[in-house]
């Protein structure tokens with residue numbers, strides 16, 4: 001599910017739209033598909049078309065198609081994107097034949113590449129028939145997902161399907177007309193089975209711990225609730241490889257769109273701005289085959305777990321810590337946070353004192369060096385990554401990014417130093433105001449409950465922390481019941497209340 005909104009229409013008078021017909025007019029420096037898109041057939045349905053998937057899946061697949069055209073192999077891995085939330089992406093991309101521009105920004109240089117791997121964009125918003133009939137087609141051999149953490153409709157603390165989730169309840173009541181990602185996948189698998197079509201591979205590309213295992217657990221349980229026999233079939237027959245995807249890709253903003261339009265001399269209604277770095281690690285379990293993504297630099301492995309733990313805890317854990325502190329301090333971007341007097345020091349301590357020791361050995365990677373690379377990536381001022389964007393969905397993000405690591409540190413007899421500060425900052429963030437006129441929106445599927453609890457208990461640091469630690473969907477019982485963890489979080493909440501965030505950080 002895309003969390004972006006369409007960039008506002010800019011004044012682009014006199015300029016034509018990017019499209020198949022206008023490709024030949026692009027300046028020579030702009031990259032473009034070197035394969036005949038008319039010959040490409042769909043092999044992948046992607047659920048949740050936003051910036052993130054267009055900066056990795058779309059790009060890796062585009063490069064594979066270019067290589068396939070060169071060596072004469074089949075061009076049968078085109079992608080059809082599905083927007084589960086709104087028709088906006090379809091409205092933006094269809095008039096440009098689903099072409100879009102990837103803009104990589106670094107050191108004042110913008111590199112533009114027009115990507116051709118998306119063949120179509122459909123939406124479930126106006127009915128799901130088109131989507132389901134596509135997902136049932138034998139041509140489709142992989143269903144990829146970037147639906148964000150909340151799109152899995154899971155209980156964040158246990159990783160099980162949240163059967164009280166309104167979307168899941170609606171889909172269980174009407175499983176032939178699903179709206180959620182688990183509902184759509186299960187209905188498509190049921191229809192395929194009835195038609196004698198082998199199941200597709202389900203490839204989660206979201207930032208979840210063991211994302212393939214999570215997808216399997218959620219989808220299997222949903223199928224089981226629809227029909228126990230279907231549940232067993234999914235369990236037995238469907239492959240859910242885990243993946244780790246890494247590319248910092250903020251939501252596209254109007255100035256990005258203007259820069260792309262200027263570079264193309266054509267209007268692209270919804271380009272993607274991203275950093276040069278990219279990494280995609282994938283477990284190689286695809287019964288119906290897959291694009292040769294390794295030809296575009298993807299790493300195919302037997303076990304993604306160490307890579308994913310490194311990325312989730314080091315990159316995303318630091319992002320979330322930085323985001324809550326920044327919103328409280330009024331720092332708008334990640335690059336701004338890296339120029340702050342205190343935040344970079346907090347992140348270094350988070351990595352060195354808490355996180356790095358919890359990451360298992362990662363083949364071919366020095367985890368400490370990886371965190372130094374992250375500092376450089378975060379500093380990139382040309383990527384305007386808003387801290388408020390990263391602050392969203394904390395209820396879903398805290399567990400895999402920070403709380404699991406804290407639990408492991410305690411289990412080994414240690415005591416996390418910075419994770420309690422990150423948790424305290426998130427709790428304070430839930431109040432939605434700095435108390436002196438600066439307010440922000442808490443975007444979270446649990447926002448109403450969490451902000452209600454925060455406000456009702458704001459008078460006492462102990463009551464405030466206890467009320468939030470008791471939210472069992474976020475905090476595993478063992479961590480919530482850990483007296484040392486509680487007292488450290490209470491300590492930070494009390495210091496922030498008494499002295500403010502700046503003084504708390506400076507005195508660390």
Ligand code: CS2
Pocket residue numbers: 207245246247248249315316319320389390397
């Ligand atoms: C970020 C991620 O918004 C967030 O929560 O931490 O989107 C992050 O930029 C990506 O995972 C980078 O690969």
